[in-house]
Amino acid sequence: MGSEQAGAGMQAGAGAQAGAGMQAGPGVEAGPGAADAIALKVALASEHHLEGVPKIELARRHGLSRFQVARLLDEARAEGIVRIEVVDPTAAGRDLSPLAERLGISSVTVAVARPGEAPRAAIARQVAGLLLRHLREGGRLGVAWSRTLMHLPAALDALPAADIVQLVGPVSTAGHSTAQSSALVHELGARSGGQVWALPTPLIVDSPQVAASLRSMEEVRTALDAADGLDVATVSVGAWADGASTLWSRLRPAEQQRALDAGVVAEICGILLGGSGAVWHSAVEDRVIGVRPDQLRRARVIAAIPAGGHPDAVLAAARSGLVDDIVLAPELAEQVEAHLG
Numbered sequence: 001m002g003s004e005q006a007g008a009g010m011q012a013g014a015g016a017q018a019g020a021g022m023q024a025g026p027g028v029e030a031g032p033g034a035a036d037a038i039a040l041k042v043a044l045a046s047e048h049h050l051e052g053v054p055k056i057e058l059a060r061r062h063g064l065s066r067f068q069v070a071r072l073l074d075e076a077r078a079e080g081i082v083r084i085e086v087v088d089p090t091a092a093g094r095d096l097s098p099l100a101e102r103l104g105i106s107s108v109t110v111a112v113a114r115p116g117e118a119p120r121a122a123i124a125r126q127v128a129g130l131l132l133r134h135l136r137e138g139g140r141l142g143v144a145w146s147r148t149l150m151h152l153p154a155a156l157d158a159l160p161a162a163d164i165v166q167l168v169g170p171v172s173t174a175g176h177s178t179a180q181s182s183a184l185v186h187e188l189g190a191r192s193g194g195q196v197w198a199l200p201t202p203l204i205v206d207s208p209q210v211a212a213s214l215r216s217m218e219e220v221r222t223a224l225d226a227a228d229g230l231d232v233a234t235v236s237v238g239a240w241a242d243g244a245s246t247l248w249s250r251l252r253p254a255e256q257q258r259a260l261d262a263g264v265v266a267e268i269c270g271i272l273l274g275g276s277g278a279v280w281h282s283a284v285e286d287r288v289i290g291v292r293p294d295q296l297r298r299a300r301v302i303a304a305i306p307a308g309g310h311p312d313a314v315l316a317a318a319r320s321g322l323v324d325d326i327v328l329a330p331e332l333a334e335q336v337e338a339h340l341g
Contacts (some may be wrong), residue, residue: 012299015152020243032162036079038081040062040072041072041073041075041079041081042074042076042081043062044069044072044073045073045076045081045082046059048073049082051117054214055069055070055073059099060249061307062237072174076268089273091286092336094110094112094128094330095107095108095109096108096109096110097338099333099337099340100301100326101271102340103191103314103315103318103323103326103336104318104319105318105323105324105326106324106325107130107322107324107325107326107335108325108326108327108328109126109130109326109327109328110266110326110327110328110329110330110333111123111125111126111328111329111330112330113329116285118151119306119329120130120147120148120151120306121150121151121154121155122329123151123304123305123306123327123328123329124149124150124151124152124154124155124304125151125155126327127148127149127152127155127234127302127304127327128152128155128156129155130302131152131156131232131234132159132230133301134232134302135159135160135162135231135232136160136162136231137160137161137162137310138160138161139160139162139163139164139229139231139232139235140162140164140165140226140229140230140231140232141159141162141163141165141188141192141230141233142162142164142165142166142167142227142230142232142233142234142235142291142299143154143165143166143167143181143184143185143188143233143234144162144166144168144218144233144234144235144236144269144290144291144297145166145168145170145185146169146182146236146238146246146304147306148306149184149234149235149236149304150184151190152184153184153187153188153191156188156191159188159191159192159194159221160192161178161191161193162192162194162231163194163196163197163226164183164185164188164192164194164195164196164197165184165185165197165223165226165227165230166196166197166198166199166223167199167233167235167269167291168199168203168269168270168288168289168290168291169199169200169201169202169203169288169289169290170199170200170201170202170203176252180200182198182200185198186198193233197222197223197226198223199220199223199224199290200219200220201214201220201271202289203246203247203250203270203274203287203288203289204247204251204270204284204287204288204289204292205251205287205289207286207287208283208286208287210287211287211288211289211323212288214289215266215289220289223289224289224290225334226260227291227292227295228295229297230295230296230298230299231300232299232300232301232302233291233296233299233300233301233302233335234302234303234304235268235296235301235303235304235306235322235323236300236303236304236305236306237267237303237305237307237313237314237317237323237326238266238267238268238270238307238313239265239266239267239307239309239310239313240259240260240264240265240266240267240272240302240313241307241310241313242271244307244310245267246270246274246314247267247268247284247288251284255284258282259272259280259282259284262274262280262282263275264280265279265310265312265313265316266310266312266316266317267289267315268296268303268319268320268322268323269289269291269296269316270285270289270290271285271290271293271296271322272284272285273316273317273320273322274316275312275315275316276316276319277316277318277319277320277321278313278315278320279293293320293322296323297321297322300324300325301322301323301324301325302323302324302325302327303317303322303323303325303327304327304328305317305326305328306328306329306331306332307332308329308331308332308335309332309335310332311332311335311336311338311339312339314326314328314332314336315336315339315340
C-alpha cells in the first residue's frame with residue numbers, strides 16, 4: 001500500500017506540528033524566516049496528503065504557483081517533514097488467534113499470496129517470518145523438505161548463527177529430485193554458518209532390517225541424535241491422500257488402505273496421525289528413517305499446511321502435540337473454521 005501515510009498515521013516531520021512549539025523536521029535548519037517556511041511546508045503537506053487537496057487548489061489558497069507548490073512539497077519530503085511508509089498487508093499474514101485458541105496451539109497464520117506469488121511460496125514466506133521470530137543465535141533448527149518448504153531460502157534474507165538438522169531423508173516428488181531435497185538443508189546451513197547434520201538416507205526403505213542397518217551408520221546416527229537438541233523445527237503437514245503426502249506414494253496400496261482403515265488422516269515427517277492426533281503405530285514406522293515424535297514435542301515446531309480440502313489433517317496436527325504454529329492458505333483456514341462449526 002504505497003499511500004503517503006494517509007489518515008491518522010501521517011506525521012508532519014519529527015515534532016513538526018502547527019502552532020506553538022513547532023520544530024523543524026530532520027535536516028531543516030531553523031533561523032530567521034525559516035520558521036515561516038517550515039510552517040508553510042507543514043500546511044501544504046497536511047492539506048495535500050491528509051485532506052487530499054490538489055496542488056492547483058493549494059496554489060490558489062496560498063497565493064503560489066503550481067510550480068512553487070510542487071517544489072515545496074518535494075522539499076517537505078526531502079527534509080523529513082513528510083514521511084512515506086509503505087505497508088504490505090500480506091507481509092505479516094493474517095493472525096487467527098481465536099482459531100489458534102480453539103485448536104490449542106500457539107498461533108495460526110493465514111498466508112495471503114502476493115500478485116504473481118505461488119500459494120506454497122506465500123506459506124513459506126510466513127513460515128520464514130515465524131522462524132526468525134523464534135530461532136536464536138546459537139540455536140538448533142530442524143528442517144524437513146517439502147514442496148512448500150523448498151521456498152524457504154528465497155523467503156529468508158538472513159538466518160541467525162545456528163546449526164541445521166535434516167529431519168527426514170531425501171525424498172522425490174513429481175518434478176522434484178532427491179538432490180533438491182538434500183540441497184535445502186545445505187543452503188540454509190550456508191546462510192546460518194553453523195554445523196549441518198544431513199541425513200543421507202531415504203525417508204522410507206523396504207524393510208525394518210534395512211532401516212535398522214542404516215540407522216546404525218555413524219553419519220545417520222549422529223544426524224538422528226542431533227534432533228534431540230532442536231530449538232525450532234519447520235515441517236510440512238500432509239493429508240493422508242494421494243498427492244498430499246510424501247509418504248503415501250512410497251507405500252503399497254494395501255498399506256495405504258490399512259492406514260485409511262485405521263483412521264489415519266495426516267502425516268508429518270513420516271509420522272502418521274489419526275483424527276484425534278494420536279500417532280498410528282504400525283510396521284510402516286519401523287521402515288521410516290527420520291525425526292521421532294518425542295523429539296518434535298520438545299521443540300518449537302512451525303508447520304506449513306498446503307493441503308486444501310483436508311481440514312481434518314489440520315485438526316489432527318494441532319491435536320497431536322507435535323506442532324505449535326500453523327501456517328495455511330486462506331481457503332483451508334475457512335474450511336477448518338467451518339469444520340469446527
